[in-house]
Amino acid sequence: MNVRRSAAVLAAVAVFGMAAAPAAFAATGDHRLGQSRAPQDASPSPSLPSGLYGKTDPKFDGVFRQSYALLAQHTAGVEPAPKAVDWLTGQQCASGGFAAYREDADQPCDGKTPVDSNSTAAAVQALAALAKRDKSLAAMVDRSVDWLKSVQNKDGGWGYNPGLPSDANSTGIAVGALAAAGQNPAGVRKGGKSAYDALPKLAMDCGKGDGAFGLADAKSGKLSPNADATAAGVLGSLGKGLVVEPAKKAASGAPECAKPDSASQAASNGTAYLLKTLGETDDHLMSSMPGADDKPDQGNTADSVLALAAAGQKEQARKSAEWLAENSxxxxxxxxxAAYAQLILAAHAAGLDPRDFGGADLVKQLNAQGPAPQTASASPSAADAGEEKDDDGGVSIWWIIGVGMVAGIGIGFLYSGNRKKQP
Incomplete structure (x- = not known):
């Protein structure tokens, strides 16, 4: 699943309404989901929930950033604070879907509640990980998975809101949720088609798009190569979620681009596109959203580390993660x-230590963003095994922004007003 500049987001909101708003506030800085996330001192909510991570208004990204934070903590062997988990579970609608944020979670969801696939899929990945310790969360995961299945498009993919056309970011993160919940994405079908049918249709040809997954132009609706959509598309096509284990065996060179007639080929093409792009810009990506400043995009780079690690591109994944360690x-x-969480997940995928990332302890920095966690174990595997020790720390997302911008025109990733009734 970073965040674009507030100005760019507000402009998008002015043109498209609420469609792009959430993405803009998800992670501000340089990216994703990209190159500009909402600064931490921007328009804070008058009274933030005590269990919520972050200091900015959660209206557009509360569930997303909380899910990323809890998932990153679990990956780093940290047991989150109960009230942090309770805040996230309290956001779930009876249908199983999640909206970006519900200020009054005591009120039931109705047809006007803007539930969306991205917030729901992010929450599923966090709760599925935590359910390894707390079995009571499994039922919530099942309800959310059922909701995702109910809003799957007939082409096999997902749009940001129910009824919107499928896009690579939404489809990719939905696949990650299914996989995290123990589902086989290939077996989750609507109209006889799965995400693995939809994703190749969202990939571009080798000639016009260099094999990238595309982001739709706001005016024409035509796809243009987009690095963040490509990272999401590669992960989805490989059936991977946000937690990617370091590649045990390095792939032999860059894959060759060919007609994207299957999910595996689309993933290979997207991998080649990312390798080429990173090779041209000193192992990091530049801003990829229209109108964004032309500068390094940390969030998008972190997303690409996950995709490359999943594709077996161990060397480039590590190089890009090392660039992040020095420049994030x-x-x-x-x-x-959300940004600290993205970096922790990228460090994990690249085989680096998130507690010594360019000299910074990302885990401690993330813990400081919200309620202090219960305990921390020596490693994620120890956490899953129930081995714990005391932790003295308290604690993108381009992913969010890139898609939010497109949601306004019906093909976006994140926050868009829900014009449909909640399933």
Whole structure:
């Protein structure tokens, strides 16, 4: 699943309404989901919930940033604070879907509640991980998975809100949720088609788009190569979620681009596109959203580390993660919990230590963004095994922004007003 500049987001909201708003506030700084996330001192909510991570208004990204934070903590062997988990579970609608944020979670969801696939899929991945310790969360995961299945499009993919056309970001994160919940994405079908049928249709040809997954133009609706959509598309096509284990065996060179007539080929093409793009810009990506400043995009780079690690591109994943270790401190500080979580997940995928990431302890920095966790174990595997020890720390997302911008025109990733009744 970073965040674009507030100005760009507000402009998008002015043109498209609420469609793009959430993405903009998800992670501000340089990216994703991209190149500008909402700064931590921007328009804070008068009274933030005590269990919520981050200091900015959660209206557009509360569930998303909380899910990323809890998932990253679990991956780093940290047991989150109960009230942090309770805040997230309290946001779930009876249908199983999640909206970006519900200020009054005591009120039942209705047809006007803007539930969306991205917030729901992010929450599923966090809760499925935590359910390894707390079995009571499994029923919530099942309800959310059922909701995702109910809003799957007939082409096999997902749009940001129910009824919107499928896009690579939404489909990719939905696949990650299904996989995290123990489902086989290939077996989750609507109209006889799965995500693996939809994703190749969202990939571009080798000639016009260099094999990238595309982001739709606001005016024409035509796809243009987009690095963040590509990272999401590669992960989805490989059936992977946000937690990617380091590649045990390095792939032999860059894959060759060919007609994207299958999910596996679309993933190979997207991998080649990311390798080429990173090779041209000193192992990091530049802003990929229309109108964004032309500068390094930490969130998008972190997303690409996950995709490359999943594709077996161990060397480039590590190089890009090392670039992040040297160039992401200011961005993460400005962006907040989602950014720290993205970096932890990228470090994990690249085989680096998130507690010594360019000299920074990302886990401690994330913990400081919200309620202090219960305990921390020596490793994620120890956490799953129930081995614990005391932790003295308290604690993108381009993913969010790139898609939010497109949601306004019906093909976006994140926050868009829900014009449909909640299933």
């Amino acid at each position: 401190a200011d961005w993460a500080e400005q962006s907040g919990p």
